[in-house]
Amino acid sequence: MTSQQDLLDxxxxxxxxxxxxxxxxxxxxxAQADASVETLATTAGLTVxxxxxxxxxxxxAGLVTASRSGKQMIYHLTDERIVTLMGLLRQVxxxxxxxxxxxxxxxFADDDAKGALEAVSRDELxxxxxxxxxxxxxxxxxxxxxxxxxxxxxxxxLEQLEDMLDKLPHDREIVAYCRGAYCVLSHEAxxxxxxxxxxxxxxxxxxxxxxxxxxxxx
Amino acid sequence: MTSQQDLLDxxxxxxxxxxxxxxxxxxxxxAQADASVETLATTAGLTVxxxxxxxxxxxxAGLVTASRSGKQMIYHLTDERIVTLMGLLRQVxxxxxxxxxxxxxxxFADDDAKGALEAVSRDELxxxxxxxxxxxxxxxxxxxxxxxxxxxxxxxxLEQLEDMLDKLPHDREIVAYCRGAYCVLSHEAxxxxxxxxxxxxxxxxxxxxxxxxxxxxx
DNA sequence: CTATCATTCTATTGATCGATAGAATGGTAG
DNA sequence: CTACCATTCTATCGATCAATAGAATGATAG
Numbered sequence: 001m002t003s004q005q006d007l008l009d010x011x012x013x014x015x016x017x018x019x020x021x022x023x024x025x026x027x028x029x030x031a032q033a034d035a036s037v038e039t040l041a042t043t044a045g046l047t048v049x050x051x052x053x054x055x056x057x058x059x060x061a062g063l064v065t066a067s068r069s070g071k072q073m074i075y076h077l078t079d080e081r082i083v084t085l086m087g088l089l090r091q092v093x094x095x096x097x098x099x100x101x102x103x104x105x106x107x108f109a110d111d112d113a114k115g116a117l118e119a120v121s122r123d124e125l126x127x128x129x130x131x132x133x134x135x136x137x138x139x140x141x142x143x144x145x146x147x148x149x150x151x152x153x154x155x156x157x158l159e160q161l162e163d164m165l166d167k168l169p170h171d172r173e174i175v176a177y178c179r180g181a182y183c184v185l186s187h188e189a190x191x192x193x194x195x196x197x198x199x200x201x202x203x204x205x206x207x208x209x210x211x212x213x214x215x216x217x218x
Numbered sequence: 219m220t221s222q223q224d225l226l227d228x229x230x231x232x233x234x235x236x237x238x239x240x241x242x243x244x245x246x247x248x249a250q251a252d253a254s255v256e257t258l259a260t261t262a263g264l265t266v267x268x269x270x271x272x273x274x275x276x277x278x279a280g281l282v283t284a285s286r287s288g289k290q291m292i293y294h295l296t297d298e299r300i301v302t303l304m305g306l307l308r309q310v311x312x313x314x315x316x317x318x319x320x321x322x323x324x325x326f327a328d329d330d331a332k333g334a335l336e337a338v339s340r341d342e343l344x345x346x347x348x349x350x351x352x353x354x355x356x357x358x359x360x361x362x363x364x365x366x367x368x369x370x371x372x373x374x375x376l377e378q379l380e381d382m383l384d385k386l387p388h389d390r391e392i393v394a395y396c397r398g399a400y401c402v403l404s405h406e407a408x409x410x411x412x413x414x415x416x417x418x419x420x421x422x423x424x425x426x427x428x429x430x431x432x433x434x435x436x
Numbered sequence: 437c438t439a440t441c442a443t444t445c446t447a448t449t450g451a452t453c454g455a456t457a458g459a460a461t462g463g464t465a466g
Numbered sequence: 467c468t469a470c471c472a473t474t475c476t477a478t479c480g481a482t483c484a485a486t487a488g489a490a491t492g493a494t495a496g
Binding site: 037038048049052053056070071072073 | 472
């Protein structure tokens, strides 16, 4: 059956669109919030022209759409499931590639005791929120926070962490989150807050995974 | 942070391994049962040398492993989640690429009324099995059936369908399944059995998805 | 130990991908 | 209508990928 293979070839095209680190970076940024080409280029460290080309490829693969807003083109993820897809890709890679483990531990390497690494799982966080024993801290930039965040979360962008400590409770454990599993913002925040005596841990996922799981966002 | 990008590049390598129709075909075959290089080459329509090379790529990406059995190398999927990953890729592609819809309808095109297309969902099948109102028919080749199948399923390979009708009950609805969403074996079986007067529908998934979902297999 | 078989490795060729620079397009503000 | 800005398109070049043929490896049977 040749059309069987045509189908697989088409699926392969979509997979190939995911097969480039810069495009994955663009998708991760889009999972935080819709963005213009220039914004995307900056956060991914690409020239505008190059970012545009990668975005065309993602568009051809049906992973993003674009709409015009004035002079700018605003790109969007077409489908929440793309976040899940990337998460699953990550899981499979982490489980089966030794290289991944090395890179992850390198990303979260610190002088500290590794206590800060003990991340809070989704179920644990849900339980803590339900019984009011946990305060949620979003350390992403304000722009991303405004585009969507977890309910009840307090936003303190990492750069302003020490300036806004009065917004943090002392009577509860704090759980910090940011963009996702590989985002180091919350990790950094946990380390700094621990040195200041706060009881704080890191959520092992981020805003996009929470939203993609169908959990409530604001 | 440069190691952030290293991580995404490594993830991209895994995605690139999925970015070829022939490799997806190899993975789909491996989702049915472990197999030798020659078997894999034959079912994917490749030369042995070429199949071997593709398998090396899958190995480097951590998607398959190999073990020697006598003269032969037997390949295995490293991880059940790869089936889930491909299923999610399929869902995203079907939702967002018009091309996919065209190819799928072409694959299942038939002269019949489209009644045969109404597939049974997983939940519906589970309910039907629980209350004993459904008989399960596995129309894959005997070899794949032997390597693993759904509990209570009767195996009648499609080629022998008309020869083994006595194994099929008349008092219950029959649900036929095969390799997965894009496998046409069960579709064909449904059409032929309907003409013979059986009450029969097609399971919308296949053995690998069932197993990957953690449901019991034999 | 030699012949054989299954598989992998190596080298080659054409095809596709990724980055860059510069031209072209499409919308906006004056 | 013109100047300007954000983005896209086009052409180019080096790098990587896919398929093929043929040599090399590794296990087994005699």
